[in-house]
Amino acid sequence: MAEIEIFDGHNDAVQFIAEYTSAGRDFLLRSESGHLDLPRAREGGLVGGLFALHAGPEHPPENDLIIREDGYEVIYAETVDPLYARRQIEAQRLALETLIGRSGGRMRLAVDVEEIAAARAEGAFAVVLHMEGAEALDGEFDYLHRLHAAGLRSLGPVWSRPNIFGFGVPFAHPKSPDTGPGLTGSGKDLVRTCNRLGIMIDLAHLNERGFWDVAALSDAPLVATHACAHAICPSTRNLTDRQLDAIRDSDGVIGFNLSVNDIRADGHLNDDTPLDLVVEHIKYLIDRVGEDRVALGSDFDGAVIPRxxxxxxxxxxxxxxxxxxxxxxxSLSKFAFDNWLRVFALTWKNGRSA
Incomplete structure (x- = not known):
């Protein structure tokens, strides 16, 4: 098989880099901890990815997991204070900027498809800024414009908790993703603003009503950067067939999530998940939406992945x-790289001049 070059639609590595946390690891050196660093990315064929900025809780919850005989449920995470969230997001963005500078050209911030392609051709690793949950924003969107000018090209309005823009889907299995209200008025304004700026809207972690609110408003392809099929694994985080069809009809993309509890029918957090089962899940998605609309969205450093x-x-x-x-x-090249570049080209506008 010819060598496959891969662009990944989602990782949480920024949370663990040394520039952000004193207990972090040096992304430029190979580690045995976590899932992702530059040497292991190169070994695996990764040439770039969306790097998630995400504000963690100010007060981490205790005993938030309920285990039942037939599944599990995670109690809703608390709403995060916007100023607290903004401090975290800005610290993560600057940490990633410092890391890229320290890489000596081995990593590059990319803001359009031409820069991703150029980095790939020249052997540099392309970093695209994504924000998972919009708690750091206010209803005026001044900070969103500043983030866009700094390179932000993808945004999830919510993580799995509520904020002023809408309601995230809590983690549960087996359960429908239709868990409550959708977007607020501010959330609808956020969708329109992202459309104007050319920021890709990520539907991962948004509940089903919020999904349909975005579908009704957005003039861009529908995208979920890291999700799987609810028909196979009835997790709230997964997409129903009707949602998959909407992504297909919009010419969007589903980033296939390697999180085992969203791949397995039983929802178990078991890394002994065979690759045959993983591939069967990918095949279901491709059979449903077509080979142009499924890509990799690993969730490295944010999930338990197959051993x-x-x-x-x-x-x-x-x-x-x-x-x-x-x-x-x-088909492999589309899943690995081409499908992300196609949807970016349909969504992003004006590159660095925006």
Whole structure:
């Protein structure tokens, strides 16, 4: 099989880099901790990805997980204070900027498809800024404009908790993603503003009513950067067939999430999840929406992933399993790289001049 180059639709590595936290790891050196650093990315064929900025809770909850005989439920995370969130987001953005500068050209911030393609051609790792949850914003969107000028190209209005823009979907299995109200008035304004700026709207972590609110408002393709199929694994985080069809009809993309509890039908947090099962789930999505509309959205450093992959360096095992299942080189290239670039080209506007 020819070498596959991969662009990943979602990772949480910024939370663990040394520039952001004193207990973090050096992203430029190979580590045995976590899932992602530059050496392991290179070993696995990764040439770039969306790096999530995300504000954690000010007061981490205790005993928030309820285990039942037939599944689980995580109690809603608290709403985060906007000023607290903004301090975290800005610290993470500056930490990533420092890391890119320290890389000596091995990593580059990319704000349009041409810069991603140029980085790939020149052997640099392309970093695209994403924000997972918009708690750091206010209803005036001044900070959103500043983030866009600094390179932000993808945004999820909510994480799995409520904010002024809408209601995230709490983690639960088995359960419908239709868990409550959708977007607020400010959330609808946020969608319109992102459309004007050319910021991709990420539907991951948004509940079903919020999904349909975005679908009704947005003039861009619908995208979920890291999600799976609810028909296979009835997790609240996964997309129903009707939602998948809406993404297909908008010419959008689903980033396939490697989180085992969203892949497995039983929802178990078990890394002994066979690659055959993973590939069967990918095949279901592609059969539903087409091979142009499914890509990789790993959730590295934010999930338990299959042991057979292990970390970013193990991605070739996934692609080999897909090849054995009958995926040809063109299909693999679309899943690995081309589908993200296609939807970025349909969504982003004006690059650095915006």
């Amino acid at each position: 057979a992959i292990g970390d970013a360096s193990g991605l070739p095992h996934l692609f080999e399993a897909m090849r054995k299942r009958g995926f040809d080189q063109q």
